[in-house]
Amino acid sequence: MDAIRERLDALLADFDPVATRSRDPVGFVHRYAHQQDQEVVGLVAATLAFGNVVAARRSIELVLERLGPEPAAFVAEAGEQALQRRLDGFVHRIYQGQHIASMLRGAGTLLRDYGSLGEAFASFHRKERDFRESLACFADVIRGDARDRSARHLVSNPRAGSACKRLVLYARWMVRPADGVDLGLWTMAPSELVIPVDTHIHRISRNLGLTSRRTASWVTAQEITSRLRELDPEDPVKYDFALCHFGVSRQCPSRPVHDKCARCVLQEVCGVWAVHGLAASAQEAG
Numbered sequence: 001m002d003a004i005r006e007r008l009d010a011l012l013a014d015f016d017p018v019a020t021r022s023r024d025p026v027g028f029v030h031r032y033a034h035q036q037d038q039e040v041v042g043l044v045a046a047t048l049a050f051g052n053v054v055a056a057r058r059s060i061e062l063v064l065e066r067l068g069p070e071p072a073a074f075v076a077e078a079g080e081q082a083l084q085r086r087l088d089g090f091v092h093r094i095y096q097g098q099h100i101a102s103m104l105r106g107a108g109t110l111l112r113d114y115g116s117l118g119e120a121f122a123s124f125h126r127k128e129r130d131f132r133e134s135l136a137c138f139a140d141v142i143r144g145d146a147r148d149r150s151a152r153h154l155v156s157n158p159r160a161g162s163a164c165k166r167l168v169l170y171a172r173w174m175v176r177p178a179d180g181v182d183l184g185l186w187t188m189a190p191s192e193l194v195i196p197v198d199t200h201i202h203r204i205s206r207n208l209g210l211t212s213r214r215t216a217s218w219v220t221a222q223e224i225t226s227r228l229r230e231l232d233p234e235d236p237v238k239y240d241f242a243l244c245h246f247g248v249s250r251q252c253p254s255r256p257v258h259d260k261c262a263r264c265v266l267q268e269v270c271g272v273w274a275v276h277g278l279a280a281s282a283q284e285a286g
Contacts, residue, residue, distance in 0.1 A: 018180040025049040036072035039117040046170035059092035076111040106142035169196035200247025
């Protein structure tokens with residue numbers, strides 16, 4: 001783990017998070033000055049942060065254009081019908097405007113009841129004292145009584161066992177200290193966060209031996225976070241943004257590419273490189 005910490009710190013040292021955020025869904029959150037707007041925009045951006053990043057950013061932009069310059073105020077004041085009219089015709093993969101409207105109706109309920117989404121989450125967390133259950137309670141209200149399968153999938157349930165990547169990503173943006181990417185708006189300790197596990201984080205974590213699990217489940221996310229907590233108990237998910245974009249940019253390809261892997265900052269702690277390098281050496285020896 002000391003060697004992994006050294007290599008991950010080297011990755012962070014060479015990474016420019018502020019420049020990278022302009023290509024990431026979190027970049028939209030930084031366009032807004034007020035906390036309530038940042039929370040609502042973050043919810044929209046994280047929820048649609050999957051698949052092709054260019055398409056995701058285009059969809060996020062469209063939703064935000066329709067919500068207007070003060071999205072939190074509009075969401076807090078508008079009923080579901082007004083939200084649906086504003087989002088009519090919107091489509092992103094399996095999601096339609098009605099699904100986003102339903103989610104934002106739930107967010108509006110929390111804004112009216114608590115004043116901010118952060119205070120709503122804090123209230124759940126003071127009661128539950130557990131990140132997973134607090135996030136599940138938060139998601140219950142955001143999801144509401146939606147029966148449509150797509151609507152239920154849009155805001156996943158942490159109790160169901162999936163990694164809940166988008167919901168956990170949203171929590172990371174809101175909780176981690178402001179560093180030019182994350183915003184530090186919510187009061188929960190960063191040490192309680194769980195890493196958002198997408199295909200890139202899952203693959204790289206397996207390469208580094210942080211998990212051997214083949215599926216991206218909540219247990220997988222906890223296992224990876226537990227190993228990262230050995231590196232930094234106070235802020236275990238601080239490497240997430242850099243690692244994710246290390247995969248998105250294909251600096252860590254899905255399959256070994258000798259020339260690229262030979263220059264990789266994580267090479268000496270990568271299990272795939274160990275196997276690939278030994279195979280290459282054996283071939284040369286033969």
